[in-house]
Amino acid sequence: MVTAAIGLEFVKQFLNLNNPPEFVFACCRDPATATDLKEIVKSNSSVIIVELDVTKQESVEKAKSHVASIVGTKGLNLLINNSGLINSQRIGDVTREDMLKCYEVNAIGPLMVAQAFLPLLRQAAGQQSSEPMSCSKAAIINISSGVASITENSSGGMYPSRASKAALNMITSNLSLDLKTDGILCTAINPGWVKTEMGGPNALITTEESVEGIMSVLEKLKGEEDSGRFYHGVKGQTIPW
Template sequence: MICPRAVFITGANKGLGLEFVRQFLRLDNPPQQLFATCRDPENAVELRKLEDQNACVQVLKLDITCEADIKSAAREVESSLNNKGLNLLINNAGVTRKRQYVGNLNKEHLLEQFSTNAVGPLLVTQSLLPMLLKAAESRDTLVSCNKAAIVNISSILGSITESRSGGMYGYRPSKAALNMITKSLHEELKEKDILVTALHPGWVRTDIGGPEADMSPEESAKACLMVLSKLSKENSGRFLSYDGKMIDW
């Protein structure tokens, strides 16, 4: 069963991120503290409703490409946690650009995707790491998403092995970079009892996936939480799909 005490989610104002918040709140034992972040909290209407209806939800401003935002959000979380530690970080925020094919590439758009999909999650992780390490100090809990874990929402499109088509020259390489970051974090933190994994949520009907995608955000989030509930030290450092199967890097 997944029942982390404190959870932090990026990109929580819409799509899969918002559905993650909803699914955590529906658990039999929901988080005591759920930090839901987005770039523009004032206009995050649905997320604000959840905050008003649930005392555990705290909406924070966070543009993951802005270092000042990252540091500010980390300070707020540290203050709210009151030295209790952060159990689960879900780096969900991401971006893509359409028509990313040779002949139609734009340097600014390419760098934007690397900044959002790879560099941003790494810097967010770095800022929250002291709180994850605090949670990992618990000796009465096995390594899991209930103890201390970093989950990077990746994509099968970032798998070099599974690549069967061209294009998407910003999105694919930036997700491949996120996968490498995941593996490196695992190697660096495995002796600290922090679980790290990359998770492909499926082809989801979001701004990134588009209206023709196979899965609704609700279906994907439910499946992802089922995978997270089964993660352990033995399968840390892997690239997993929403159905629990391992994906080749």
């Protein structure tokens, strides 16, 4: 079994930056069992564990209040929506429940999280209003998937995963338009096929390689033209929707 996860690797790589953020809010559904995160917190007081289940509105609101109570008027510069669920059912087996579950975690959850955290992102953007859009100003990064691309779909199947991540892509595009005047950058990123519980042991890259690639894409995002796009986190180029 693979225990590495992309979210945990994000926390590690943000801490390793030359100029790390003042706070890294690491969200998970059950902080009590988040042993790897708790180990990191022991030696890094800037990491704050926040309980969040993106499928429960009350949990989303509580997480937002938790973060707001710590950042105060500085707001939040970067929101990474990393929650994800895979379901590869094909036309013969897919159920209504399969579809709903994937939509909840992959599309509706990230949208409601973006909505809840918007006041904090606006606060951060407002403090650098003359600066071009960037992840150090204010940004929403949605972790999508290669299977979300309608243009690149050549093998079919995977109804819950494909449809829900394609919905996340539309949400990303929409957010980029709606939040343009706020100066908030919104982009979707495919992390590649990664060795995690979701990607499995045969995946092509490690979490370290995936997140290194994503971090270098994030660093380069500058200005309106880089918002509302769908990037490959490792190869760096855009992917057709």
